Amino acid sequence: MKQTYRVSIGLEVHIQLKTQTKLFCGCATSFGAPPNSCVCPVCLGYPGAMPVMNREAVRLTLVSGLMLGCSINTTSTFDRKSYFYPDMPKNYQITQYDKPLCLDGTIDIPLTDGGRKPIRLIRIHLEEDVAKSMHEAGWSGVDFNRAGTPLMEIVTHPDLSSADEAAAFLTALRQILLYVGVSACNLEEGNMRCDVNVSLRPPGQDTLGTKVELKNMNTISGTHDALQYEIERQSAVLDAGGRIVQETRRWDVDNGVTIHMRSKEDAHDYRYFAEPDLLPIVTPPDQIDAWRRSLPELPAVRRERLARQYDIPDYDAAVLAADRALADFFEAVAQRCGTGKTASNWIMTDVLRLVTAHETPVTACALTPDALGELIGLVEAQTINALTAKELLEEVFLSGGSPAEQVRSRGLAQVSDSGALDGWIDAVMQAHPKSVADWKAGKQAAAGFLIGQVMKASQGKADPKRVGRLLGERLAQQNG
Amino acid sequence: MDIGSLTVRAAIDGLRKRQFSSVELTRAVLDAIMARDGVIGAYLWVDEADALKQAAAADAARAGGSDGLLLGVPLAIKDILNVEGQPCTCASKILAGYRAPYDATVIARLREAGAVFAGRTNLDEFAMGSTTENSAIQLTRNPAAPDRVPGGSSGGSAAAVAGGMALAALGTDTGGSIRQPASNCGCVGLKPSYGRVSRYGLVAFASSLDQIGPMTRTVEDASLLLGVMGGRDPRDATTLDRAVPDYAAALGGDLTGLRLGLPKEYFVTGLDPEVARLVQDAVEACRRCGAEIVEVSLPHTEYAVATYYILASAEASTNLARFDGVRYGRRSAVPADTPLDMYLNTRAEGFGREVKRRIILGTYVLSSGYYDAYYTHAQRVRTLIRRDFDEAFKRCDALLTPVSPDPAYLIGATAEDPLKAYLIDIFTVTANLAGICGIAVPCGTTRAGLPVGLQVLAPAFEEGTLLRIGHAYEQAREARP
Numbered sequence: 001m002k003q004t005y006r007v008s009i010g011l012e013v014h015i016q017l018k019t020q021t022k023l024f025c026g027c028a029t030s031f032g033a034p035p036n037s038c039v040c041p042v043c044l045g046y047p048g049a050m051p052v053m054n055r056e057a058v059r060l061t062l063v064s065g066l067m068l069g070c071s072i073n074t075t076s077t078f079d080r081k082s083y084f085y086p087d088m089p090k091n092y093q094i095t096q097y098d099k100p101l102c103l104d105g106t107i108d109i110p111l112t113d114g115g116r117k118p119i120r121l122i123r124i125h126l127e128e129d130v131a132k133s134m135h136e137a138g139w140s141g142v143d144f145n146r147a148g149t150p151l152m153e154i155v156t157h158p159d160l161s162s163a164d165e166a167a168a169f170l171t172a173l174r175q176i177l178l179y180v181g182v183s184a185c186n187l188e189e190g191n192m193r194c195d196v197n198v199s200l201r202p203p204g205q206d207t208l209g210t211k212v213e214l215k216n217m218n219t220i221s222g223t224h225d226a227l228q229y230e231i232e233r234q235s236a237v238l239d240a241g242g243r244i245v246q247e248t249r250r251w252d253v254d255n256g257v258t259i260h261m262r263s264k265e266d267a268h269d270y271r272y273f274a275e276p277d278l279l280p281i282v283t284p285p286d287q288i289d290a291w292r293r294s295l296p297e298l299p300a301v302r303r304e305r306l307a308r309q310y311d312i313p314d315y316d317a318a319v320l321a322a323d324r325a326l327a328d329f330f331e332a333v334a335q336r337c338g339t340g341k342t343a344s345n346w347i348m349t350d351v352l353r354l355v356t357a358h359e360t361p362v363t364a365c366a367l368t369p370d371a372l373g374e375l376i377g378l379v380e381a382q383t384i385n386a387l388t389a390k391e392l393l394e395e396v397f398l399s400g401g402s403p404a405e406q407v408r409s410r411g412l413a414q415v416s417d418s419g420a421l422d423g424w425i426d427a428v429m430q431a432h433p434k435s436v437a438d439w440k441a442g443k444q445a446a447a448g449f450l451i452g453q454v455m456k457a458s459q460g461k462a463d464p465k466r467v468g469r470l471l472g473e474r475l476a477q478q479n480g
Numbered sequence: 481m482d483i484g485s486l487t488v489r490a491a492i493d494g495l496r497k498r499q500f501s502s503v504e505l506t507r508a509v510l511d512a513i514m515a516r517d518g519v520i521g522a523y524l525w526v527d528e529a530d531a532l533k534q535a536a537a538a539d540a541a542r543a544g545g546s547d548g549l550l551l552g553v554p555l556a557i558k559d560i561l562n563v564e565g566q567p568c569t570c571a572s573k574i575l576a577g578y579r580a581p582y583d584a585t586v587i588a589r590l591r592e593a594g595a596v597f598a599g600r601t602n603l604d605e606f607a608m609g610s611t612t613e614n615s616a617i618q619l620t621r622n623p624a625a626p627d628r629v630p631g632g633s634s635g636g637s638a639a640a641v642a643g644g645m646a647l648a649a650l651g652t653d654t655g656g657s658i659r660q661p662a663s664n665c666g667c668v669g670l671k672p673s674y675g676r677v678s679r680y681g682l683v684a685f686a687s688s689l690d691q692i693g694p695m696t697r698t699v700e701d702a703s704l705l706l707g708v709m710g711g712r713d714p715r716d717a718t719t720l721d722r723a724v725p726d727y728a729a730a731l732g733g734d735l736t737g738l739r740l741g742l743p744k745e746y747f748v749t750g751l752d753p754e755v756a757r758l759v760q761d762a763v764e765a766c767r768r769c770g771a772e773i774v775e776v777s778l779p780h781t782e783y784a785v786a787t788y789y790i791l792a793s794a795e796a797s798t799n800l801a802r803f804d805g806v807r808y809g810r811r812s813a814v815p816a817d818t819p820l821d822m823y824l825n826t827r828a829e830g831f832g833r834e835v836k837r838r839i840i841l842g843t844y845v846l847s848s849g850y851y852d853a854y855y856t857h858a859q860r861v862r863t864l865i866r867r868d869f870d871e872a873f874k875r876c877d878a879l880l881t882p883v884s885p886d887p888a889y890l891i892g893a894t895a896e897d898p899l900k901a902y903l904i905d906i907f908t909v910t911a912n913l914a915g916i917c918g919i920a921v922p923c924g925t926t927r928a929g930l931p932v933g934l935q936v937l938a939p940a941f942e943e944g945t946l947l948r949i950g951h952a953y954e955q956a957r958e959a960r961p
């Protein structure tokens with residue numbers, strides 16, 4: 001008998017922190033460097049080498065915790081987690097066990113029905129990444145460049161109840177971390193990976209069902225698809241009267257299925273104990289307060305504020321707030337031109353189109369908020385028409401400079417004086433008598449054609465609205 | 481130049497006055513090794529050409545106006561400290577063929593001061609043992625009695641210094657491994673306070689206990705070397721940012737105004753009567769030097785050895801996990817289907833019995849279900865032992881104790897009885913558990929001619945007091961025939 005189960009999902013998300021150097025040594029954290037080119041005795045676990053804490057990694061983790069509403073352990077310690085693996089230089093990983101840097105916290109995720117749901121965090125801790133094995137025909141190698149890269153691990157309660165919610169959580173988390181600048185969160189570079197615990201239970205059952213772990217998910221869509229598959233698989237097993245076995249599975253992206261990796265019986269005894277080579281991390285409360293005061297707004301908070309303060313649609317506010325740089329850009333433009341709605345219209349359509357077309361984010365393009373504000377001002381004052389404005393926007397986006405200056409130096413100001421317009425209109429009407437006839441017969445398309453011809457004759461400088469009106473007046477005269 | 485009795489101080493003076501060159505001095509050390517080490521077996525590796533090249537460079541530097549404190553002084557290094565380009569076997573088969581790719585911080589500091597690194601000395605494998613019989617490579621004999629062990633684990637360094645084959649050597653002390661062989665062989669051995677000397681580049685045995693220290697002919701020489709080696713190291717987070725005094729300059733004078741404690745738990749059953757007598761004589765000598773002698777108590781002493789073996793083995797089991805044949809050292813030649821098989825074969829072939837015993841013990845005490853019963857418990861006892869010393873040091877400036885319950889054992893005497901072997905360090909492990917400093921100073925020989933040492937223990941970072949007491953006692957002992 002088919003029935004619906006309650007799904008409980010918990011995530012352990014690993015985020016690579018944006019530091020210049022590794023967690024315990026001075027080696028660079030560069031992605032894509034030749035194998036074993038960023039290594040030293042410390043990150044290779046050579047005899048006698050000792051770890052030294054990268055304070056920036058600690059700061060980034062604590063700032064993340066503050067952003068997510070965590071409480072901060074003012075004294076936090078590191079532990080050794082022992083297991084043997086070719087990717088592990090020391091065959092123990094330095095991580096945090098019972099005194100992580102951050103505890104608790106929440107992330108609000110948007111639900112499809114428009115509501116929001118708080119997902120509770122258990123902890124955030126700091127640990128070193130392992131190396132990467134490479135398997136070729138006949139041999140295997142290990143690239144230790146990644147070994148020792150600082151990872152922040154965020155562990156949630158099993159509060160998520162669908163694949164969609166898990167994806168929404170990862171999206172929201174990524175947005176927040178990008179906001180606070182602690183990680184590049186680049187999925188292709190493995191900056192963000194997660195392990196997923198999922199369990200099903202019949203409605204009415206209080207205790208969680210047997211959990212299955214999905215290891216090493218490295219995309220949001222992959223996590224979603226793997227969860228979707230796993231929920232269906234477990235439902236089918238339960239429907240058929242079977243039992244779920246506690247196990248670890250992995251996502252086979254090519255075949256769209258999860259595959260058994262190991263069972264509970266293979267579970268490790270990690271033999272955690274305090275890392276004797278590192279001192280506890282002590283963070284003074286006034287330091288924590290200083291960081292707390294300098295935190296940016298959360299994306300969700302900013303979205304609501306933008307919608308309210310600038311009176312723009314929720315959808316626009318969501319798009320703008322999703323990217324801190326874009327939201328900053330929008331607010332600067334709105335200040336400059338005095339109207340949030342117009343600024344939003346321009347950014348949502350024309351600027352984002354250019355961002356996509358040229359694969360250049362607003363932080364990297366030549367367009368400044370001042371320049372866009374100025375451009376909007378020129379349009380509002382009808383100094384230039386929309387067509388000129390769009391052309392000018394692309395130029396300034398790519399090459400920079402002041403739109404007003406361009407209009408002056410290149411004589412782009414729109415022509416609205418009747419004398420000049422009349423000349424172009426006369427010429428066009430003479431050159432296209434058939435269109436004039438069609439127009440008189442009531443064909444609206446002909447009007448558009450004639451306006452277009454006038455615009456062409458004026459090299460885009462004519463004010464199209466005025467041209468339309470003048471043409472209308474002519475028609476009235478001729479009919480009259 | 482008599483290498484057999486030359487001190488570091490005399491070598492420094494001789495080199496500065498151009499009485500001899502570093503090449504001549506180093507040549508003399510190498511000749512002494514050639515002449516005597518066939519019997520003693522103190523050294524695991526000596527590269528004459530390399531040592532003479534370093535010495536020639538020191539001579540050239542001096543000719544060019546350099547004047548580092550140790551410029552041109554040859555030293556012997558326990559084969560567990562990384563010296564760039566030299567082997568570092570830890571007396572284990574698992575590191576066969578490994579050459580250190582970098583200098584330990586202490587080596588870098590000694591090199592900066594001009595020292596020449598003449599050779600690598602034998603030890604118990606990975607410093608685990610108290611007789612140097614656990615070396616997987618060779619046997620080292622006690623220069624005072626070649627049928628006896630030199631003590632351990634820095635037995636090679638002690639035998640090299642006491643046997644006239646080195647002016648001074650570096651050892652490491654996790655539970656007494658500098659002081660105990662120094663006592664057995666008849667030289668000075670200093671274990672600095674935890675955090676005084678950087679451990680970076682010391683192949684870790686038990687990270688919270690290990691310290692590197694000098695083994696020398698005189699207390700003054702130990703002061704000179706500690707002055708060069710000590711101080712905070714940005715590569716070792718456990719070193720403390722405390723000024724390193726000029727220890728050698730502060731030596732001299734008597735012991736007036738100092739109160740020295742005798743812990744009653746250290747003078748009880750099991751102590752060899754001759755050792756007891758020699759230590760008592762030393763205490764009397766200190767009294768004659770002006771010290772006030774008081775009795776103190778360290779009530780948790782009886783738990784120290786058990787605590788030590790739990791904590792040291794726990795840390796060792798993880799520190800030694802890195803030796804897996806993947807990146808360096810020896811890899812088993814037995815074909816393996818999985819990485820796990822390769823590890824198992826490599827470690828089974830590479831580690832000796834004592835090392836395996838401690839890895840198993842450490843793995844056991846850290847495993848879930850036993851952690852609280854052993855590891856957590858041992859950490860609590862360690863705190864109690866520390867408090868014992870805090871209390872004792874409220875009543876006195878330093879403690880006087882034997883180093884070891886017995887003089888050097890006959891070779892093979894403890895080999896089949898690990899528990900007996902573990903008790904050899906009973907008077908020394910407490911200093912490591914408490915993080916305080918300690919020194920062994922020769923205090924005479926038994927009727928059979930076996931050296932015995934006096935141990936002085938002082939609070940953490942009070943090496944100056946320790947050395948002052950050791951030096952005053954040494955002077956008093958030498959003044960008497």
Ligand SMILES: [Zn+2]
Nearest residue numbers: 025027040043
């Ligand atoms: Zn490194």
